[in-house]
Amino acid sequence: MNNDSKKAVVYVRLKDGxxxxxGITIQKxxxxxxxxxxxxxxxxxxxxxxxxxxxxxxxxxxxxxxxxLLANPVIEKFEVEKK
Amino acid sequence: MNNDSKKAVVYVRLKDGxxxxxGITIQKxxxxxxxxxxxxxxxxxxxxxxxxxxxxxxxxxxxxxxxxLLANPVIEKFEVEKK
Numbered sequence: 001m002n003n004d005s006k007k008a009v010v011y012v013r014l015k016d017g018x019x020x021x022x023g024i025t026i027q028k029x030x031x032x033x034x035x036x037x038x039x040x041x042x043x044x045x046x047x048x049x050x051x052x053x054x055x056x057x058x059x060x061x062x063x064x065x066x067x068x069l070l071a072n073p074v075i076e077k078f079e080v081e082k083k
Numbered sequence: 084m085n086n087d088s089k090k091a092v093v094y095v096r097l098k099d100g101x102x103x104x105x106g107i108t109i110q111k112x113x114x115x116x117x118x119x120x121x122x123x124x125x126x127x128x129x130x131x132x133x134x135x136x137x138x139x140x141x142x143x144x145x146x147x148x149x150x151x152l153l154a155n156p157v158i159e160k161f162e163v164e165k166k
Contacts, residue, residue: 011129013131023130026152026153029152030152033152035148036135037138037141038133038148039134040133041131041133042130042131043128043129043131044128044130045129046094046126046127046129047125047126047127048096048125048126049121049124050122050123051121052119052120052121052122058120061118061120064118065116065118068116069112070109
């Protein structure tokens with residue numbers, strides 16, 4: 001991590017109503033392993049971005065790369081957290 | 084989401100020093116797409132757990148399922164956020 005850099009984290013999750021087979025599988029596995037306290041599991045991905053400190057217009061760029069590369073806007077939504 | 088439930092989020096990331104081929108690939112793709120402001124990308128996964136409100140000893144159980152199922156403790160570390 002460079003001191004002359006900013007950081008942002010992008011969280012990508014499935015839109016509400018979109019089936020999450022991975023989450024369902026994990027929840028079923030938990031029940032089989034004896035963990036009955038977990039009612040549901042939803043899975044997601046995140047990306048930690050290291051950004052040049054002198055970058056201009058970075059909010060727009062992060063939004064763009066989310067739509068174009070990191071998330072599938074048809075079934076996923078994303079959230080950006082700047083640090 | 085049931086009103087009688089608690090929520091926890093588990094964040095799983097690769098340990099420092101472990102190579103992240105997905106992150107490297109994304110960073111290279113960004114450069115090729117013309118986004119030169121992104122110095123590095125690290126990828127991770129998260130899991131949103133819905134937990135029965137009357138569950139006992141839930142911290143221990145969440146730690147257990149992280150080590151046993153959600154993360155690979157050899158190369159990954161996890162972090163639990165209660166909501």
